[in-house]
Amino acid sequence: MTTALRRLRNYIDGEFRDAADGRTTEVVNPATGEPYATAPLSAAADVDAAMAAAEAAFPAWRDLVPAERQKVLLKIADRFEERAEELIAAESENCGKPIALVRSEEIPPMVDQIRFFAGAARMLEGRSAGEYMDGFTSIIRREPVGVCAQVAPWNYPMMMAVWKFAPALAAGNTVVIKPSDTTPASTVLIADIIGSVLDELGHSRGVFNVICGDRETGRLMVEHKVPAMASITGSVRAGMQVAESASKDLKRVHLELGGKAPVVVFEDTDIAKAVEDISVAGYFNAGQDCTAATRVLVQDSIHDEFVAALAKAASETKTGAVDDEDVLYGPLNNANQLKQVKGFIDRLPAHAKIEAGGEQVGDKGYFFAPTVVSGLKQDDEIVQQEVFGPVITVQSFTDEKQAVEWANGVEYALASSVWTKDHARAMRMSKTLDFGCVWINTHIPLVAEMPHGGFKKSGYGKDLSAYGFDDYTRIKHVMTSLDG
Structure with a gap:
């Protein structure tokens, strides 16, 4: 019927x-x-x-x-x-x-x-x-x-x-x-x-x-x-x-x-709090947000601990039916978008490592698992291009200078965030990050009184x-x- x-x-x-x-x-x-x-x-x-x-x-x-x-x-x-x-x-x-x-x-x-x-x-x-x-x-x-x-x-x-x-x-x-x-x-x-x-x-x-x-x-x-x-x-x-x-x-x-928001995490950050907020900001709406927190740059001294915590958070994040109040996000919007996200994962370079997710979920609809990919380099496709899906990438940086260089080293310039307890560092980063919005120790809140818009592409x-x-x-x- x-x-x-x-x-x-x-x-x-x-x-x-x-x-x-x-x-x-x-x-x-x-x-x-x-x-x-x-x-x-x-x-x-x-x-x-x-x-x-x-x-x-x-x-x-x-x-x-x-x-x-x-x-x-x-x-x-x-x-x-x-x-x-x-x-x-x-x-x-x-x-x-x-x-x-x-x-x-x-x-x-x-x-x-x-x-x-x-x-x-x-x-x-x-x-x-x-x-x-x-x-x-x-x-x-x-x-x-x-x-x-x-x-x-x-x-x-x-x-x-x-x-x-x-x-x-x-x-x-x-x-x-x-x-x-x-x-x-x-x-x-x-x-x-x-x-x-x-x-x-x-x-x-x-x-x-x-x-x-x-x-x-x-x-x-x-x-x-x-x-x-x-x-x-x-x-x-x-x-x-x-x-x-x-x-x-x-x-x-x-x-x-489009956007490719850098999420710059320094070693003095409260890792548990940062991971909690970043995972929500990265996976909300299946990552289909120009400001999504999907490009993480984390200081090398806390890299392994941070990635492990982020992968655990991904494994605990749920996608599913519209009437399930425990899910954070639903499907990708259409079959072409699902194909695009799968393509980024299929084309990952040999040095990349999938820490969590990386696959379609279920046998109907366009659901994709919350994903974390580590071991990436600055010129990798998945770092440079907008995935627009529930995929968080992680890079490891050594110092503030390198963090700024890599954060700004994409064609997009819509939004960014900095995670640190050092006020002076936060102010320096907010000056040097070439993005229309810089969040400090948060990512993705918007209010009607403040502008939303970017630079470059x-x-x-x-x-x-x-x-x-x-x-x-x-x-x-x-x-x-x-x-x-």
């Missing part, structure tokens, strides 16, 4: 629609490896319709006083709380994530982030107006950029959608957002929530639009003539393609791409914080003659 697949649809100008040409793609639950829904495979006509809706809605949304946009965002946050169980179920099915962790680790920060940007809507700061030339007064206007084309990733589809739409809407922009083709369900549900709020408060539902599709759909969005800005969270390759496409008409680009632009809000605005100088 075949179970009917759920039908997901685009959300354009306040209506749920199939793709104009009727094409669909199957959506697979990574915990089972089985399809559970179909989603539109949107093409040019769908992108045109979504952009037209966002463009038409923009003038009225732009011209609202900030307090009115704040009301909308606060109501959206309230509705997220009211419909939390629906969002949790959608995201768990989207990603195979443990239900308890989505409830505790994703819903509260998302609601908080929406409320933060609701407040940011009323904090449009500029430099002081004044007379910088005799006889003239200059003022600064902070304005929205226009329609924003946004592409969200599959690792945190629900939260990354929030990181994109909340600052954009708060600043007065309108949005067309595309979820990953493997994880559209929660974003479609978000469209229903936001659309209902816009309708209740008397605003055009064209302010927020969702189109489902693949890489070609994303390309059409970025190259479309309407958007003033393209924002993507994804791979370095995808970011480069977006930057190239957007350059054809000089669109603004906001990129949050990790992209540019900031998410969260007032800096993230600023990215969705433009600056206009107005000069007035005092002669009347």
Whole structure:
């Protein structure tokens, strides 16, 4: 007996629609490896319709006083709380994530982030107006950029959608957002929530639009003539393609791409505490996090003790079913990602040693065991390239100089952490580590008030914080003659 697949649809100008040409793609639950829904495979006509809706809605949304946009965002946050169980179920099915962790680790920060940007809507700061030339007064206007084309990733589809739409809407922009083709369900549900709020408060539902599709759909969005800005969270390759496409008409680009976070552990560290925190930060969400603590550099004097403790922690870390409250993480997101993680393990050099894990778990879904690999060298593939899986690598360094050299010696520069009791050393490391974030004696906490974003091939632009809000605005100088 075949179970009917759920039908997901685009959300354009306040209506749920199939793709104009009727094409669909199957959506697979990574915990089972089985399809559970179909989603539109949107093409040019769908992108045109979504952009037209966002463009038409923009003038009225732009011209609202900030307090009115704040009301909308606060109501959206309230509705997220009211419909939390629906969002949790959608995201768990989207990603195979443990239900308890989505409830505790994703819903509260998302609601908080929406409320933060609701407040940011009323904090449009500029430099002081004044007379910088005799006889003239200059003022600064902070304005929205226009329609924003946004592409969200599959690792945190629900939260990354929030990181994109909340600052954009708060600043007065309108949005067309595309979820990953493997994880559209929660974003479609978000469209229903936001659309209902816009309708209740008397605003055009064209302010927020969702189109489902693949890489070609994303390309059409970025190259479309309407958007003033393209924002993507994804791979370095995808970011480069977006930057190239957007350059054809000089669109603004906001990129949050890959990471290869160094976790630098010095010999004065509390090993038990560091191992506990690092293993959670490395394996949470199956290591599918650009900031995951998966590249450990540990001082040689404590290397063996640290590796043994980390391997023990890995053996005690559990992956499994979404309703098991004892699991730390669920499956990898899709079959291609499982293949990629397996490939890194299969290609390990002879000098590498698998201390724990290293294999697929179970006979269905895309689960992979918590893994520790030691004995690695700086130029090894698994050290240099993002695995995006539950695999923690360990290197041994001799001194602070070598630790900095190896930590910075990758193409990514998103996040990092330093583990030491020496305050002066921590301050030196925070200065010399070339990453957008440096955590000290912790790894992975984020707050709405502080920026998230990197350097080098990790992209540019900031998410969260007032800096993230600023990215969705433009600056206009107005000069007035005092002669009347």
